[in-house]
Amino acid sequence: MxxxxxxxxxxxxxxxxxxxxxxxxxxxxxxxxxxxxxxxxxxxxxxxxxxxxxxxxxxxxxxxxxxxxxxxxxxxxxxxxxxxxxxxxxxxxxxxxxxxxxxxxxxxxxxxxxxxxxxxxxxxNKPAVAEAKSEDEYLFIKVEYQLVRVALSDILYIEGLKDYVKIWLASAPKPLLSLTSLKALEERLPARRFMRVHRSFIVSLDQINSVTRNTLHIGDINISVGEQYKDAFNGFISKWN
The missing domain is CATH 3.40.50.2300 (Response regulator)
Structure with a gap:
């Protein structure tokens, strides 16, 4: 090529x-x-x-x-x-x-x-079939001046800042920093695996360890569920019962 x-x-x-x-x-x-x-x-x-x-x-x-x-x-x-x-x-x-x-x-x-x-x-230029298959498992994130392939199963949660997002991974102590919005990432993530629970946080539903009142726990991290996201989150939690 x-x-x-x-x-x-x-x-x-x-x-x-x-x-x-x-x-x-x-x-x-x-x-x-x-x-x-x-x-x-x-x-x-x-x-x-x-x-x-x-x-x-x-x-x-x-x-x-x-x-x-x-x-x-x-x-x-x-x-x-x-x-x-x-x-x-x-x-x-x-x-x-x-x-x-x-x-x-x-x-x-x-x-x-x-x-x-x-x-x-x-x-x-990869075949469309191959791209469709990988969409369920990977996300390509612009980090500095390169595209980084991130396994969806490795994502713990995503934190939105003013102009950036931090993508926290199970496999790395430091987050990936990308110049994009939380909303843009939310639209790219599969809704069956990820949920916006706060204006500043998207979480991996598979990574949630426990829930207490309006707070969810991913390892040692506590994330509050925002008021406008409570109904959707409670709907997800009801499936645990």
């Missing part, structure tokens, strides 16, 4: 380096190069592109702004940002960038980012 790519950077030396890295990577195919995001839009209209290696600080239209424009498209390429400024990392994460390479980077670092792009392409 080959990935079609373009490189976008207003610095000629940086643009040349990225293009040389693409050309020496067997599974990448360079379809074009551009010194501005506006020019890159024309390339994207003329070619089917899998990955853009994209600078952020550029005149007229910067890389983050281009990523937002592309986000509105039904079919959009994945983005690997290449920048000298680490303060854009959070913005890059918010526009669903695949990776974030901080200049100056070497070929090994570039290759790791390219491999992520290839893994993503292979993942979405």
């Amino acid at each position: 080959k990935l079609t790519c373009i490189a976008v950077d207003d610095e000629p030396l940086a643009l040349g380096l990225v293009c040389s890295f693409i050309e020496q990577t067997p599974f990448l195919e360079l379809k074009g190069r551009s010194s501005s995001a506006v020019e890159a839009l024309k390339l994207l209209n003329d070619e089917v592109i899998d990955v853009i290696f994209l600078d952020i600080q550029m005149p007229d239209l910067n890389g983050i702004e281009l990523a937002r424009v592309l986000d509105a498209r039904a079919s959009k390429p994945r983005i690997v940002f290449t920048t000298a400024y680490n303060q854009f990392a959070l913005e890059g994460y918010k526009v669903d960038a695949l990776d974030y390479l901080l200049k100056p980077f070497n070929y090994e670092e570039f290759l790791r980012a390219a491999q992520k792009a290839l893994n993503y392409k292979e993942l979405i």
Whole structure:
């Protein structure tokens, strides 16, 4: 499998380096190069592109702004940002960038980012039957700049924060941190196995050890059941009797 790519950077030396890295990577195919995001839009209209290696600080239209424009498209390429400024990392994460390479980077670092792009392409190209089968057992979560496969049976509970969620697992002492909403995750989880019990918590029904009044217990963790979720939770608990 080959990935079609373009490189976008207003610095000629940086643009040349990225293009040389693409050309020496067997599974990448360079379809074009551009010194501005506006020019890159024309390339994207003329070619089917899998990955853009994209600078952020550029005149007229910067890389983050281009990523937002592309986000509105039904079919959009994945983005690997290449920048000298680490303060854009959070913005890059918010526009669903695949990776974030901080200049100056070497070929090994570039290759790791390219491999992520290839893994993503292979993942979405898996047969639909195989994907449907795995939906009942696994969930793919965006953690930093990669997709992490999480077994549903490993999830204890999910805690919602302001802009993030913490996914607590039976197999790890620390939670996975993902930039998404609790509501978005709730819609992806099977209702027969998971339940929203509080505006800040989704729990795995299989992991509940005991219930006392309006509190449920998962191991040493106590989680209160919110007022608006009590009827649904009590309906589940009634099946225990």
